[in-house]
Amino acid sequence: xxxxxxxxxxxxxxxxxxxxxxxxxxxxxxxxxxxxxxxxxxxxxxxxxxxxxxxxxxxxxxxxxxxxxxxxxxxxxxxxxxxxxxxxxxxxxxxxxxxxxxxxxxxxxxxxxxxxxxxxxxxxxxxxxxxxxxxxxxxxxxxxxxxxxxxxxxxxxxxxxxxxxxxxxxxxxxxxxxxxxxxxxxxxxxxxxxxxxxxxxxxxxxxxxxxxxxxxxxxxxxxxxxxxxxxxxxxxxxxxxxxxxxxxxxxxxxxxxxxxxxxxxxxxxxxxxxxxxxxxxxxxxxxxxxxxxxxxxxxxxxxxxxxxxxxxxx
Amino acid sequence: xxxxxxxxxxxxxxxxxxxxxxxxxxxxxxxxxxxxxxxxxxxxxxxxxxxxxxxxxxxxxxxxxxxxxxxxxxxxxxxxxxxxxxxxxxxxxxxxxxxxxxxxxxxxxxxxxxxxxxxxxxxxxxxxxxxxxxxxxxxxxxxxxxxxxxxxxxxxxxxxxxxxxxxxxxxxxxxxxxxxxxxxxxxxxxxxxxxxxxxxxxxxxxxxxxxxxxxxxxxxxxxxxxxxxxxxxxxxxxxxxxxxxxxxxxxxxxxxxxxxxxxxxxxxxxxxxxxxxxxxxxxxxx
Numbered sequence: 266x267x268x269x270x271x272x273x274x275x276x277x278x279x280x281x282x283x284x285x286x287x288x289x290x291x292x293x294x295x296x297x298x299x300x301x302x303x304x305x306x307x308x309x310x311x312x313x314x315x316x317x318x319x320x321x322x323x324x325x326x327x328x329x330x331x332x333x334x335x336x337x338x339x340x341x342x343x344x345x346x347x348x349x350x351x352x353x354x355x356x357x358x359x360x361x362x363x364x365x366x367x368x369x370x371x372x373x374x375x376x377x378x379x380x381x382x383x384x385x386x387x388x389x390x391x392x393x394x395x396x397x398x399x400x401x402x403x404x405x406x407x408x409x410x411x412x413x414x415x416x417x418x419x420x421x422x423x424x425x426x427x428x429x430x431x432x433x434x435x436x437x438x439x440x441x442x443x444x445x446x447x448x449x450x451x452x453x454x455x456x457x458x459x460x461x462x463x464x465x466x467x468x469x470x471x472x473x474x475x476x477x478x479x480x481x482x483x484x485x486x487x488x489x490x491x492x493x494x495x496x497x498x499x500x501x502x503x504x505x506x507x508x509x510x511x512x513x514x515x516x517x518x519x520x521x522x523x524x525x526x527x528x529x530x531x532x533x534x535x536x537x538x539x540x541x542x543x544x545x546x547x548x549x550x551x552x553x554x555x556x557x558x559x560x561x562x563x564x565x566x567x568x569x570x571x572x573x574x575x576x577x578x579x
Numbered sequence: 580x581x582x583x584x585x586x587x588x589x590x591x592x593x594x595x596x597x598x599x600x601x602x603x604x605x606x607x608x609x610x611x612x613x614x615x616x617x618x619x620x621x622x623x624x625x626x627x628x629x630x631x632x633x634x635x636x637x638x639x640x641x642x643x644x645x646x647x648x649x650x651x652x653x654x655x656x657x658x659x660x661x662x663x664x665x666x667x668x669x670x671x672x673x674x675x676x677x678x679x680x681x682x683x684x685x686x687x688x689x690x691x692x693x694x695x696x697x698x699x700x701x702x703x704x705x706x707x708x709x710x711x712x713x714x715x716x717x718x719x720x721x722x723x724x725x726x727x728x729x730x731x732x733x734x735x736x737x738x739x740x741x742x743x744x745x746x747x748x749x750x751x752x753x754x755x756x757x758x759x760x761x762x763x764x765x766x767x768x769x770x771x772x773x774x775x776x777x778x779x780x781x782x783x784x785x786x787x788x789x790x791x792x793x794x795x796x797x798x799x800x801x802x803x804x805x806x807x808x809x810x811x812x813x814x815x816x817x818x819x820x821x822x823x824x825x826x827x828x829x830x831x832x833x834x835x836x837x838x839x840x841x842x843x844x845x846x847x848x849x850x851x852x853x854x855x856x857x858x859x860x861x862x863x864x865x
Contacts, residue, residue, distance in 0.1 A: 276696075283700045291712055406841035408792050408812075410799050411833035414819055418826055517705035521796045525819070535711060536800060551712055555704060 270567075277563045284555045285337065289330050292548050337552065343545035347538070352549040355534065362432060362530035363523070366446050366453070367515050371508065373454025374461055379504070381458075382465025383497065386473065397462060404459025409518050413452035413525040420448060430527035449526045453518050457511060464507050468500040475499075502572045509565030513558040598849025604842025612658035619652035624807045632825040642827045645817065650828070653809035654835050660721070660810045661791045661839060664803075667725045668790040669783050672732020677779065679733070680740025681767055684748060695741070698734035706731040706793040714802045721810075724803040728790045739782050743775040777854040784847035788840045795836050811836045 300316040301308065317323050321332055336342055342352035385397035421429035427448050433441035472478065473496050481491045520532030527533070531550055538546035593599045615623075620640070627647035635642045641650035679698070683691040701709075710727035717723045747753060747770065756766050797803035798812030806813060811832040818828035 279696065280700055283696065287700060288712070291716060402841060402844065403837070405844055406788075406837045408795050408833070408836055408840075410796060411815060411829075411836065414815060414822070414829050414833065417819075418822055418829060422823055422826070513705045513708075517707040520707055520711070521800060524800060539711060539714065539802075547712070551708060554708060558704075 269570075273563065273566065277559065280559050281556060284559060285334060285552060286330070288548060288552050288555065289333060292544060293326060333548075342549035342552075345538075345546045346543045347541045347546075348543075352545050355546065356531060356549055356553060359529060359531045359534045361435060362446075362528050363516075363519055363532065365442075366450055366519055366523070366528065366530060367512075369446055369450035370453035370457065370515060370519075373450055374457035375508070377454065377458035378461035379465050379501075382462040382504075383469055383492070385462070385466045386469035386500075387492065389470065394466075397466070401459040401462045404456055404462075407456065409452050409456045410521045410525050412455055413449060413522055416448045416452055417526070430525075432528050445526070445528070449522045449528060452525075453515065453522050456518070457515065460511070461504060461507060465500065465504050468503050469496060472496045472500040502569065505572065506565055506569050509561055509568070512561040513554075516554050516557065595849045595853055597845045598853060601842050601845030601847070601849050604838060605846050608658055608839050608842060609662070611655055612662050615652075615655035615659060619649075619655050621649035621652045623648065623652040623656040623809050625649075632821070632828075634825070634827055641831045642825065644814075644825075644828055645821050650814075650831055653814060654811070654831055657809045657811045657814065657832065657835065658839070660804055660808065661794060661836075664721065664725050664728065664794040665787040665790040668728035668732055668794075669786050671726070671729025672786060673736050673779065673783060676733045676736025676738075677740045677772075680737040680742075681744060681771065683737065683741045684744040684771075685763065685767070691741070694737065698737045701730065702734040702738070704731060706789070707796055710793070710797050710802060714797075719802040719805065721804045721808075724794060724797045727797075728793045731793075732786050732790070735786060736779070736782065739778060740775060743778050744771045747771050747774050777850075781847055781851045781854065784843050784850065788843035788847070791836065791839055791843070 300313045300320065300322060304312060304316060321329055324332075333343075340353050342356070344350070345352050345355055348355055381397045381400075385394040388394045417429050420427045428445050430445075432445045435442045473492075478491060478496055481495050482488070486495075516532075519530065520535065522528075523530040523532035524536055531554070535547055535550040537543075538550070593602075625648065627643070630639070630643050630647040631645055633639055633643040633647075639649050639651065641654065643649055644653070679694050683694040706728050709731050710724050713727040713730075714720070714723050753766060753770055756770060761769075794803050794810070795812035795815070798810040799816045801813075801816065804810035804813055814832040815829060818825075818832070822829050
């Protein structure tokens with residue numbers, strides 16, 4: 266176990282370093298001089314030179330990268346050009362929207378998908394199963410942002426039950442904040458639910474066909490107990506893995522959804538930063554999201570082995 | 580020559596409902612796209628300010644937008660955009676992915692290790708994220724978004740190619756071919772690729788659908804296709820502003836995206852069922 270953990274942690278570290286090099290290198294090849302972009306075309310050569318020195322742009326690339334990574338591990342990702350505050354404080358502030366949004370959408374997805382997946386597996390090739398499968402095909406085909414637009418059309422424009430967009434702060438209006446996250450989370454969660462429902466169904470079907478289920482039934486255990494205690498517990502393992510592996514897609518989906526609902530989250534931040542060519546912010550957000558994805562995948566891998574002891578630690 | 584499952588020996592394909600539905604939808608989409616290059620009811624970009632925000636009527640079947648442009652014509656022309664993006668993105672992904680995956684499966688050891696580690700890094704990057712990175716450097720536009728979606732497809736095909744061809748390298752007929760002195764490139768072309776072709780085709784249809792979704796998302800954000808060219812994602816972005824006045828604007832382009840993706844997904848499912856019932860689809864990413 267310890268050897269496995271060490272090996273896995275080392276791979277995690279190498280992957281993270283590779284990710285950071287890719288992001289750093291990609292932004293290095295950027296056409297144009299960052300100092301010129303920040304100060305505009307009317308800047309004097311002296312002020313440009315000063316800013317370059319201040320940003321460390323006159324140092325060798327390797328030194329720049331090492332400085333950047335030192336900053337990353339000490340929580341300093343540089344300063345935003347537009348907002349003139351540190352990138353990390355900006356990201357932390359915006360995460361107050363993105364993290365609750367992501368968690369809410371995962372919850373929506375779980376509540377929609379797992380019961381319907383189980384139901385479909387227990388009613389295989391019957392109308393209920395077809396219903397769930399047709400709905401999940403639709404869920405796979407509908408882009409989350411269009412689902413969001415339709416929800417706004419129904420619940421905000423027509424029924425006036427929810428706001429069409431915007432966000433109230435957690436400190437002053439906690440209920441208002443929650444309410445403004447419900448529709449975005451639902452539109453993100455619906456699409457995820459489609460994938461999870463299919464996975465739950467197929468995983469349940471596989472487990473239900475196993476010998477130990479037949480044994481449990483033949484020794485007289487009630488069907489309910491067999492389904493939930495024996496089958497579900499085993500079937501849920503790949504579903505949990507899939508939930509974890511979807512973090513990346515969820516965060517990417519959140520970037521678009523935050524723009525649909527005008528939520529001031531990380532996705533909106535990076536989108537605004539592209540418009541303003543605020544490189545430190547783009548670099549910081551992309552690196553942070555990539556790190557989150559890699560770390561979550563690592564944790565999922567560990568959880569998978571913990572949940573299913575049959576998997577050996579190699 | 581031994582073929583495990585060939586895409587060319589499908590018997591009675593239209594008995595499979597997924598395949599039939601998917602095939603019909605996809606063919607309709609292709610037909611619409613080709614037709615729109617020769618004929619659309621109106622010029623998709625022609626403005627007519629006296630006919631703004633018309634609901635669907637006999638003259639404009641799907642209504643008109645904020646500039647009085649015909650929605651039906653724009654949805655039709657938008658299909659070309661989606662197909663081109665899907666084709667290019669999947670070709671980039673499949674071309675590089677199959678090459679890298681074959682290298683990894685053939686050389687194994689450190690070549691395999693390096694290719695797979697790099698593909699792990701890329702795999703963690705959702706298309707939208709890599710597109711944001713690429714468009715923030717090279718600027719928004721259809722070419723850059725196709726590249727971004729294509730790059731995101733590379734690790735998917737690389738992994739699939741590696742995983743499926745590894746087992747084929749172990750087969751007796753490959754060993755026999757090596758024993759009679761066939762060259763490695765010859766073995767890859769004649770024995771390995773034909774055997775993994777069906778898996779690649781199935782994954783290709785799925786990735787095609789995902790590419791269309793990703794392009795729609797990017798165009799919605801303004802990073803993909805640029806105006807005035809009609810693109811479904813862009814149309815939805817514009818529609819959102821005028822949703823209170825004309826809800827139709829937000830309905831039809833979305834239906835077009837959903838129907839296209841549904842068609843391709845069903846086609847993929849159907850092909851998979853027919854070619855190899857055991858072959859399971861790689862995780863779906865949107």
